[in-house]
Amino acid sequence: MSLDAVLSRIDTDLDASVTRLMELLRIPSISTDPAYADHCDAAADWLVADLASLGAEVTKRPTPGHPMVVGHVPGDGPHLLFYGHYDVQPVDPLDLWDTPPFEPQLQDTPKGRVIRGRGTSDDKGQLMTFVEACRAWKAEHGTLPCRITFFFEGEEESGSPSLVPFMEENREELTSDIALICDTGLFGHDTPAIVTMLRGMLQEEITIEGPSKDLHSGMFGGIAMNPARVLSRILAGLHDETGRVTVPDFYDGVPELPNSIAAQWDDLGFDESAFLGEVGLSVPAGEQGRSGLEMIWSRPTCEINGMWSGYTGEGFKTVLPSKASAKISFRLVGTQDPAAIDRNFRAYVEAMLPPDCTVTFNDNLGAGPASVMSTDSPMFEAARAALSDEWPKAAAYVGCGGSIPIAGYFKSIVGTDAMLIGFGRDDDQLHSPNEKYDLECFHKGIRSWARILDALS
């Protein structure tokens, strides 16, 4: 079978590939907000129809949350599974978007053509790179090069509550020789990367309650406990003065970076100043004595993602608030145990409560351990070589600061290794206003998957 013919067809069909992606992008499949549930369902339906057009035997599978989409294409040779997620992040603050988030557009920018809109890079655009590679292959050869299972999720941006039960119930069906996951990025501008180290995640939401109602701070100020003050103390106490997280036993299971990996990362020539400068910063703010890449790839973190209490409108209201809330997330590495950290965090919070204050924890948030891939399988080297053929620079094994719990679940539940390859760029504005995906990344991403399909089959 000729790879060149497939690559040519990918080039020729690029406009049609973009048009199909735009259709999917127009569906506002925000998974974290129940108001968008129907749109998540519509995105799943769109994928079912699209995979069917590739000849897959495909089904939309209900869950207590948003549906999964699973498709199978029979074939010889190795059995590859491809995972992506069709849900997207919320879009607020909406007023910072230059174009409507769900009206995707092709735009010419000083850095090249981009596809602009929510989900372009995370993850609909990336998901479609693999689908389009398969489409081109089938168009050229009438079949796919090997047996392929497609597995699409709609809850990745809201902690994947249905993922583990679904994988446990469908372990057999989701077993393959390797799980390919496209939800990561290039390193720098054009170094293709295979992620072998992924941080896990633990999400917490706490509400501290004190007085039974909002009070007048003149009448009660001084004598009444202020929950906003209690919350501030809890949040401020989460880090010590060296930037380390203070939750008891938090660093249990956090490995030191092996020298070999540390050396490889040094070779990547990470430009800390440029990375921080892009977002208006200059000084690494993590643990003292750690490199920038360690801070984002191999060290655990604790971040406040949101907090709110009392009067937040225009002007001033001298209220003594009755409650105060915060959303906090931990990024986990090595063998850190989300359940143990959850217990220890909650105990820490409870120990900080003064008399007359109570705390409520949200039990419906996400948690997943970190993943560290074994690169022993020859498939890793084959994929690395295929990527190196497509891009101007040789592919590298890297870490990733984001949490993609699915990678760990393939290993722990299904028993399959996962290979994370993606084509996003650092300036894609993931989770932020004006998200984009470079047209070059979409195009070369499709070509990369065609090369990998060829190399693995």
Added chain:
Amino acid sequence: MSLDAVLSRIDTDLDASVTRLMELLRIPSISTDPAYADHCDAAADWLVADLASLGAEVTKRPTPGHPMVVGHVPGDGPHLLFYGHYDVQPVDPLDLWDTPPFEPQLQDTPKGRVIRGRGTSDDKGQLMTFVEACRAWKAEHGTLPCRITFFFEGEEESGSPSLVPFMEENREELTSDIALICDTGLFGHDTPAIVTMLRGMLQEEITIEGPSKDLHSGMFGGIAMNPARVLSRILAGLHDETGRVTVPDFYDGVPELPNSIAAQWDDLGFDESAFLGEVGLSVPAGEQGRSGLEMIWSRPTCEINGMWSGYTGEGFKTVLPSKASAKISFRLVGTQDPAAIDRNFRAYVEAMLPPDCTVTFNDNLGAGPASVMSTDSPMFEAARAALSDEWPKAAAYVGCGGSIPIAGYFKSIVGTDAMLIGFGRDDDQLHSPNEKYDLECFHKGIRSWARILDALS
């Protein structure tokens, strides 16, 4: 002139007095929100018309904010000035109101009849007690008992930005023998009280900014400074472990309570448990070693009135926020200097900023020193006797935790002593949902002013 006839008429006309108050309550004169500016103006117009019906020469006086209302009734004997404010607090959270805040109602409750709605107790209902006493006096005698100046403000709930310039420009017109202010409460259920000690106020709003935009906490978590963490540290550091405020030199000008006043307060039999129990609390949360009344009347405080950062909606968004804000207010006592504390607070905040973070302060908020009244004037004892005649318990000199900067301004700008007498109750839900004013307080408040008018003239 017969006081009894006036008191009788007050009793007879109570329904009409309530009806007039309801008209004023229906005007949503929220001063802190620019969207309600027209309603503030309408409330001023209503008062102009009402004072004119008493025979006052009355004018609505423009300011850069909401208008003042000033009315004069000539007469012999002492010249009394009466101050009140026609603006009200915002009403959120609206969903906690059992009745619409601007559709006032008379309700029967287990504790008696109440007038329910925003501004009933703070301060429209209280303001009208004096106006209705004047109306009854005039109806009975054809004139008022002495020379009276009415002075109504519409910015009390938003820091009174126009008050000082207005008083300075109209010093002569606002000069009287004593300024009567009706914006305080009874002590306990039925001890009439003259406030001789009022806390001042300093309002601050700070916004900490770090990254130039909201970031993905996976991609940037660990290496990027999180402004919510910085804000938490700033807020948590405002008190030490004994409950004292840590702003440098904060306690300059805070006097120890004279033994005579301390003894008088002990005699009031303040029921700390009951006071806190009303709002679901049990333990005084202020400075160690201070009594409950000291905490709310004679000790300065620092309270967080609002804070917000990042994602505060439903579900979870793993954002690393670009900024974090808080509203903070200080209650001041003795001779604490708001300007000095403002400077020292800002220096404290700036000293807490890590690299890459900046702070913006809101320069348009309110500030006013505490007031301590001299009770040497015989008018104080005359008023105390008049109040003792109306209520089941003898009147007392007390403190007040709230900030009523006007009291201090009468002394510092106009050179007049102020006498603060009010009829609110602790459970009036000032600044909170379901604000009310007991009908008994409105009724006996009107009668009290008639007795005081009689005693002072």
